[in-house]
Amino acid sequence: MILTLTANPSLDRTIELAGPVLRGQVQRAVWAGQQPGGKGVNVSRAVASAGRSTRAVLPGDAGDPVLSGLDAIGLAHDSVPTGAPIRSNITVTEPDGTTTKINEPGSCLSPETQTELLDLVAALATDADWVVLAGSLPPGVDDDFYARAIAVIRTLPQPPSIAVDTSGAPLAAALKQSPDLIKPNAEELAELLGAAGLLGETGADDVGLHDSRLADSARSDAEAVEGTFGHPDRGTATQLATGELHAIAARLEASPELTAQATRALLDSAAPGPRSILATLGAGGAVLAARDAAWHAVHPPMEVVSTVGAGDSTLAGYLLGRTEGEEPQIALARAVAYGTAAATLRGTGVPTPDLIDLGTVTVTPLSNTTPTPTTDQPKQHAGTAPEAEEA
Incomplete structure (x- = not known):
């Protein structure tokens, strides 16, 4: 069973336009829809669509549109009442696949509600193979919330594996508890590199933007990550300006x-x-790295409709493969196939197994340049469109 915890769920509303967004003008939608969302919820939806066991844990009151939406699709879930409505996130998609998101901050969670959520996850985790801790944290929740969840789960006699998909300070705090897997996108990885003082060591900082760093007032959450990767030989922790963060992320996506x-x-x-x-x-596929090996997987280009939730489907595909006993590189191929298929769906769509074709995914061990096929796979190519992550 794959158990998910979403601390800041959402009702995902999607508006599809016939042309590009025109600021300050009235435009008519050609399609609109809504789905229960939030990163962990999306993972559970994808797992359930594959006919596998999953359960979603989230804060919310009975009768809230998000919980009613989960009831309507038959997704097993448990919730802790909050006395406040679950937030809405708005997504606008354009014909070329460009995705614009406006995310509400969410309602505050009291310390008592937070404790109830952690206790509930710990109780349900006894039957889980994986626990996924995913998404942003709502107001009133300390950055160490997911770290506390990991610590509680690890007290179980036979703790499940733990995956974390968040960013900034909550990710930094969670890393101190050594989760089994994290799923950063390129920008989140760039932020970690900067805060860990590893940009020079990896060569990822060779983007020619250092002179503009101090002129850019927008800063990442690097201060919160600083110290997580303490080492006397590391470089100086770097607070990446927005422009440099994007440039380094683009370089990572390309290589x-x-x-x-x-x-x-x-x-x-x-x-x-x-x-x-x-x-x-994004368009570069995905890289899976363990301490003794690394692989790159990529899928042929497909027409992109909406990239919202594509990263969540990618994580779901990987965990589905691992819980079914697949080797890491095969599970990586499944992950990329799931993420690509999700990007072809409207709204925060999650793919069903009939949309997945492992035979189109190429997996390459990164210790050499010779592509290694999965059980039924070939071709090298460009991949999916950049993902628009949930928050």
């Missing part, structure tokens, strides 16, 4: 070899950190 080098640097850090990393690279 799976660079991404593998970056993930290995994080895995080899002396301080506590993740045991494996699944880095999603």
Whole structure:
């Protein structure tokens, strides 16, 4: 069973336009829809669509549209009442696949509600193979919430594996508990590299933007990550300006070899950190790195409709493969196939197994340049469109 915890779920509303967004003008939608969402919820939806056992844990009151939506699709879930409505997130998609998201912050969770959520997850985790801790944290929740969840789960006699998919300070805190897997996108990976002082070591900082760093007032959450990867030989922690963060992320997306080098640097850090990393690279596919191996997987291009939730489907595909006993590189192929299929669906769509074709995914070991097929797979190519992650 794959158990998910979503601390900040959402009702995902999607508006599809016939042309590009025109600021300050009235435009008519050609399609609109809504789905219960939030990163962990999306993972559970994808797992359930594959006919596998899953359960979603989230805060919310009975009768809330998100919980009613989960009831309507028959997704097993448990919730802790909050006395407040679950937030709405708005997505606008354009014909070329460009996705614009507006995410509400969410309602505050009281300390008592947080404790109830952690206790509920710990109770349900006894029957889980994997627990997924995913998404942003709502107001009133300390950055160490997912770290506390990991600590509680690890007290079980036979704790399940734990995957974390969040960013910034909550990810930094969770890393100190050494989760079994993290799933950063390219920007989140770049942020980790900067805060860990590893940009120079990996070569990821060669983007020619250092002179503009101080002129850019927008900063990442790097301060919160600083110290997580303590090592006397590491470089100085870097607070990446927005422009540099985007440039480094683009470089990572364009080079799976660079991404593998970056993930290995994080895995080899002396301080506590993740045991494996699944880095999603948008159009570049994904890189899976463990301490002893790394692979890159890519899928042929497909027409992109909406990239919202594609990363969540990628994580679901990987966990489905691993719970079914697949080797890591085969599970990686399944992950990329799931993420690609999700990007072809409207709204926060999750794919069903009939949309998945492992035979179109190429997996390459990053210790050499010779592509290694999965059980039924070939061709090298460009991959999916960049993902628009839930928050």
